[in-house]
Amino acid sequence: MATDTSNSIDSNHSSSAYERLEQDILTGHLKPGERLRLKELIETYNTGNSPMREALSRLSARGLVVREENRGFSVPHASKESLKELLKTRCWLEEIGLRESITAGGSEWEEGIVLAFHWLHQATNSDESSSGRKSPKWSKYHLGFHVALISACESSILIDFCTQLQGRSFRYSNLAKISKHAGRNELEEHREIKDATLNRDADLAVSKLHKHYTTTLEILLASDRFD
């Protein structure tokens, strides 16, 4: 008769703690450098010692939590330098994924992109009509779109790496607390990437993708919220 306060699909405590803690770090609810004391986490996430430590261990292995031997865990620091490194690496990896997909992708891949863009489009509209903020739904579809682009690269490893990096980028976006930037039409940027990709114009698609991330980087750096 365990009182499951979460609505998580996962059966066990460890996975649900993993997902909830991951969210709180990515959304910026937990601040960079903040110590993650076991006792507090246990209270927050309504679970026990072991599952919580397991969740922390898993997250630390993926770079979303910092582990210090016998000194516990903490949220990774955020700095301009590591943001630059992050987006640079993302450009490199997603360029490969995109080029490979454009070469190898079939109709299934194309359909995936069309649909992913459709949902991103919908989410963008509904966000604009309500708040000016980016909704969790939008984030989900944004992630989905970028994954769809590279999904035909025939390397699940690369896709996994790119997904990890998207998560970390997402954290920086949230930490910067800028949702809608004056003069930026993100949907249009995505559309251009989509169109170039579906036209199988690899060079153009990559160039649009790089520009997309360069713009993101500049806006985030300008927010001046990191060391």
Place this chain on the structure above:
Amino acid sequence: MATDTSNSIDSNHSSSAYERLEQDILTGHLKPGERLRLKELIETYNTGNSPMREALSRLSARGLVVREENRGFSVPHASKESLKELLKTRCWLEEIGLRESITAGGSEWEEGIVLAFHWLHQATNSDESSSGRKSPKWSKYHLGFHVALISACESSILIDFCTQLQGRSFRYSNLAKISKHAGRNELEEHREIKDATLNRDADLAVSKLHKHYTTTLEILLASDRFD
């Protein structure tokens, strides 16, 4: 007065179990698909429930162990398909790392390569004079050499990813159980990569590096030990 049977540097059980289990998987001592029963692992690695589960959790987050909810852990399967994917991805990522390093690397980076090659050379000689097998020492220097090549790419993320992939490749080498292949002069391959790199001839260096991995792939596939 804990009886520390290992000579590990790490202080706590979790990390020592992590490293030892990682080794046993990478060296192929634990076979693909093999179930990792907690009770047995605890006996093998002389530790308790919690540290062992933590080690497993960490390894699963890095793809070196497969986790199935409420069904425990196991060693990842090995197949020709995933080997191909692995080496393909390695080529992609290390090409980036190498090109970036050739562009950005300074004298420190060059020295690192010279030294890494020197030690690999030494280890190769001492291996040949004794057994025909590859020693743990050789593996260590081999890893070191390939990391040295990309170490000036200015992305610790990329280096980490490449290191992970090297680990997985190493496992396949060990599973294939081929140490010295007739007609292959691995040291010479490494020397060519090194020379092209130090001459800052990116295209040649990359081409030699790709050939190096293509050769490895062919030999491993020919061993016919995977599904």
Place this chain on the structure above:
DNA sequence: GATTAACAATATATCGAAAATTTTGGAGCA
């Protein structure tokens, strides 16, 4: 004979407390 229900056996996941380690704070001293 095949299918399934109930039960026993096995293994995983979690809990609560003990043990070990690090951090904190203050007393004593130069």
Place this chain on the structure above:
DNA sequence: TGCTCCAAAATTTTCGATATATTGTTAATC
């Protein structure tokens, strides 16, 4: 004031036991 040393407090890490889930076996039913 600044420093070292020591004990108390806080925190992390580990252990042993319990709860929960899965797997395998047997018996009952059609």
